[in-house]
Amino acid sequence: LNEIREEERALISREIHDRLGQSMTALKLDLKRMHSYIDTNPDAVKKLNAMIELVSGTIIDVQRISSDLRPGILDELxxxxxxxxxxxxxxxxxxxxxxxxxxxxxxxxxxxxxxxxxxxxxxxxxxxxxxxxxxxxxxxxxxxxxxxxxxxxxxxxxxxxxxxxxxxxxxxxxxxxxxxxxxxxxxxxxxxxxxxxxxxxxxxxx
Missing domain, CATH: 3.30.565.10 (Histidine kinase-like ATPase, C-terminal domain)
Structure with a gap:
């Protein structure tokens, strides 16, 4: 039973890392590119920076959750x-x-x-x-x-x-x-x- 659980954890960990992690990183890059379009609007820049900070925090959370599910360092080192x-x-x-x-x-x-x-x-x-x-x-x-x-x-x-x-x-x-x-x-x-x-x-x- 534990072996089945660990296989499921490993699969979920890879899915979170590969799909959700990559999507959040792409979103962060897109938000940064938007700076050039709204530089003249201080309120919009402030809101955009807050969004980038939120996405950055979410990326860290995704990485932590993925590592907790199946820490790669355990297998590698x-x-x-x-x-x-x-x-x-x-x-x-x-x-x-x-x-x-x-x-x-x-x-x-x-x-x-x-x-x-x-x-x-x-x-x-x-x-x-x-x-x-x-x-x-x-x-x-x-x-x-x-x-x-x-x-x-x-x-x-x-x-x-x-x-x-x-x-x-x-x-x-x-x-x-x-x-x-x-x-x-x-x-x-x-x-x-x-x-x-x-x-x-x-x-x-x-």
Missing amino acids: GLVPAIEWYCYEFEERTGIKCILKLDNSDYSDSQINLTFFRILQETLTNVIRHAKASSVSIKLHQSDRGVTMSIKDNGIGITKEQIESYRSLGLISMRERVKQFNGTIDISSKKDSGTKLTIFIPSVNL
Whole structure:
């Protein structure tokens, strides 16, 4: 099921990038060309500049949505650069500091890399929505036993009931992703001391 979802995401990402992205870029160029026709009308120039700014912002949004759906950097450069890029974007967008400790092991399995990346995305989304955190620590380590990723925020924490709730679709999706590789996911939290999520995938899958 997750594989089908990822194929759909990849298709939608390409469509957004190739069609919508190119159309918005063409529209921006057309708007810029209109400057020469309305230079004598200050109000029209002001309105046109506002339209160009709006289109420019929309192009950035389209690029971000496309990357979130299927980040090309993950396929092209691998897991560690993808995490570094995503955390940089996250920090710029939210102001929440990301503290990274990532080893440079060879993370060569594309499906496992995608699993770790999707869990990172979902966890950081939860941090924005619920944690009220100012920083997040992300660690990635490979040993003879397997690969471990931990994500810990310094926010308000969550209750045991929230962790175990079947209504938490994000947590259900994380567990499904890890289960297909015989991995484990552990979530621990204390009130006002943040939440820590630890994912482990054994080396038999690597």
